[in-house]
Amino acid sequence: xxxxxxxxxxxxxxxxxxxxxxxxxxxxxxxxxxxxxxxxxxxxxxxxxxxxxxxxxxxxxxxxxxxxxxxxxxxxxxxxxxxxxxxxxxxxxxxxxxxxxxxxxxxxxxxxxxxxxxxxxxxxxxxxxxxxxxxxxxxxxxxxxxxxxxxxxxxxxxxxxxxxxxxxxxxxxxxxxxxxxxxxxxxxxxxxxxxxxxxxxxxxxxxxxxxxxxxxxxxxxxxxxxxxxxxxxxxxxxxxxxxxxxxxxxxxxxxxxxxxxxxxxxxxxxxxxxxxxxxxxxxxxxxxxxxxxxxx
Numbered sequence: 614x615x616x617x618x619x620x621x622x623x624x625x626x627x628x629x630x631x632x633x634x635x636x637x638x639x640x641x642x643x644x645x646x647x648x649x650x651x652x653x654x655x656x657x658x659x660x661x662x663x664x665x666x667x668x669x670x671x672x673x674x675x676x677x678x679x680x681x682x683x684x685x686x687x688x689x690x691x692x693x694x695x696x697x698x699x700x701x702x703x704x705x706x707x708x709x710x711x712x713x714x715x716x717x718x719x720x721x722x723x724x725x726x727x728x729x730x731x732x733x734x735x736x737x738x739x740x741x742x743x744x745x746x747x748x749x750x751x752x753x754x755x756x757x758x759x760x761x762x763x764x765x766x767x768x769x770x771x772x773x774x775x776x777x778x779x780x781x782x783x784x785x786x787x788x789x790x791x792x793x794x795x796x797x798x799x800x801x802x803x804x805x806x807x808x809x810x811x812x813x814x815x816x817x818x819x820x821x822x823x824x825x826x827x828x829x830x831x832x833x834x835x836x837x838x839x840x841x842x843x844x845x846x847x848x849x850x851x852x853x854x855x856x857x858x859x860x861x862x863x864x865x866x867x868x869x870x871x872x873x874x875x876x877x878x879x880x881x882x883x884x885x886x887x888x889x890x891x892x893x894x895x896x897x898x899x900x901x902x903x904x905x906x907x908x909x
């Protein structure tokens with residue numbers, strides 16, 4: 614089903630104590646996943662220390678690769694590794710790219726021109742309207758729409774993209790075989806046909822709270838810019854915004870009613886320098902010089 618090279622990358626991703634940053638350090642030393650998997654414990658220790666090397670040595674012998682491969686085949690999932698030409702260019706250039714991507718659907722070269730739109734799970738009618746308007750306007754100008762597949766703003770932007778038959782990518786905080794939230798079952802099936810469901814988490818991974826900040830860095834990492842619509846003070850969208858700034862992405866924010874609970878985080882982003890936007894033209898005007906230089 615998969616070449617040994619892909620199986621080595623997948624095995625590396627399945628070792629719990631080797632996340633993206635430790636994988637990066639190990640790859641700098643050993644060059645290839647296969648070399649990491651076969652390296653003596655003392656050589657792993659020279660990179661990560663004795664305690665971690667001991668744990669990793671135990672874990673790499675316990676990886677349930679056959680179970681993952683069964684689930685991958687059952688759900689018709691693709692694996693994209695860091696050294697695969699299909700691995701998204703924008704994502705590969707972040708500080709901590711995923712070891713592998715699990716994919717239902719397809720990522721295309723045109724998806725390099727992506728904009729992420731994120732916001733609250735409990736939006737107002739105004740927030741939904743702005744999310745739908747901006748996603749459609751961006752799609753009509755050739756951008757792929759990226760979001761997190763959650764209820765609220767995320768679902769609105771994915772659905773709007775699908776309505777005008779443009780591409781959309783949903784980055785999940787669980788395995789791509791898990792539908793979360795459950796009410797998005799039909800939406801996810803549509804996304805598979807017009808884009809992709811994407812995750813760095815192995816098959817069967819439940820949507821644990823700790824997974825979502827990791828997922829948010831991928832949302833911003835895939836994109837040229839991030840648009841925040843209705844973010845309360847402690848919104849996960851603010852985490853995505855923070856990653857966007859760390860990754861050198863342009864950050865945009867839709868303003869709203871003064872004093873609104875849903876706008877406290879958004880207005881704080883505007884005070885801190887996010888670009889105020891009222892429609893897609895504000896976004897395109899800001900990004901156009903950068904895109905012209907990057908993809909000339």
